[in-house]
Amino acid sequence: xxxxISTVEIDAATKILKLLGDKTRLTMMAMLSEDECCVCExxxxxxxxxxxISQHLRKLKDIGLVEENRKGQWIFYSINTAHKGYPFVQSLxxxxxxxxxxxxxxxxxxxxxxxx
Amino acid sequence: xxxxISTVEIDAATKILKLLGDKTRLTMMAMLSEDECCVCExxxxxxxxxxxISQHLRKLKDIGLVEENRKGQWIFYSINTAHKGYPFVQSLxxxxxxxxxxxxxxxxxxxxxxxx
DNA sequence: TGCGTATATAAGCATATAATTATATAATTG
DNA sequence: CAATTATATAATTATATGCTTATATACGCA
Numbered sequence: 001x002x003x004x005i006s007t008v009e010i011d012a013a014t015k016i017l018k019l020l021g022d023k024t025r026l027t028m029m030a031m032l033s034e035d036e037c038c039v040c041e042x043x044x045x046x047x048x049x050x051x052x053i054s055q056h057l058r059k060l061k062d063i064g065l066v067e068e069n070r071k072g073q074w075i076f077y078s079i080n081t082a083h084k085g086y087p088f089v090q091s092l093x094x095x096x097x098x099x100x101x102x103x104x105x106x107x108x109x110x111x112x113x114x115x116x
Numbered sequence: 117x118x119x120x121i122s123t124v125e126i127d128a129a130t131k132i133l134k135l136l137g138d139k140t141r142l143t144m145m146a147m148l149s150e151d152e153c154c155v156c157e158x159x160x161x162x163x164x165x166x167x168x169i170s171q172h173l174r175k176l177k178d179i180g181l182v183e184e185n186r187k188g189q190w191i192f193y194s195i196n197t198a199h200k201g202y203p204f205v206q207s208l209x210x211x212x213x214x215x216x217x218x219x220x221x222x223x224x225x226x227x228x229x230x231x232x
Numbered sequence: 233t234g235c236g237t238a239t240a241t242a243a244g245c246a247t248a249t250a251a252t253t254a255t256a257t258a259a260t261t262g
Numbered sequence: 263c264a265a266t267t268a269t270a271t272a273a274t275t276a277t278a279t280g281c282t283t284a285t286a287t288a289c290g291c292a
Contacts, residue, residue, distance in 0.1 A: 008211050018137030023130045054240055073238050073289050088211045095124050095204045170270055189259045189268050
């Protein structure tokens, strides 16, 4: 069936929801569902210490929701679309308000990292 | 637009996900999305103390996800479909495995409460 | 190679969470 | 109305969580 909803076991869903039940991490995921971001961008945006940001990202990485990708001295995080719970997470994030404004704000303040 | 996805603010979504990021409460909600249940049924099913069950239900009730309905000495809980976040919650629960087995198990053990 | 920048990890601390036991409230029944 | 059953609340405790500061690692560049 092409139209069936992907199912996630209760234990797996609990782990995912526990991680997403935090404003910082939920916002991170909402932003990442639009574009990859690097650590320093999150630090700027959340007005939070760098270790704190790193620890949140670590938790998301530990259960495989995001993956990291080093570009020079920066490490970019993105959503791991290969994760078993990805369809679940995506359909969840689809209910959140658009986060483009946050990235635009960073860009305007000259804080968006670009390293192409 | 009849086809648009209902949006939930980040703060509201965080509160909901924090509550659902607990195995007991998530399972409760999955069960309730199929049928109303009374406290003693949950106590049996989760093999957990009655106060613990009551406290979980209290949290769900406090943010309005469920509502209670007394029938004689029993109190039945059901999902509050009028909650602003209801479409969000429903689409989330739709990804969880069917919980009918749990209710059937209770019924077979003669523990399903019926008071019609 | 040495310095600056970006990120990660470790340790410590304050608060939040979920369970338990004890007790209170409410309805049912004899 | 007293006893029983169902549920809620309160107090306590153990553990989890998230933040901070301090330190380590990794890369880029002069």
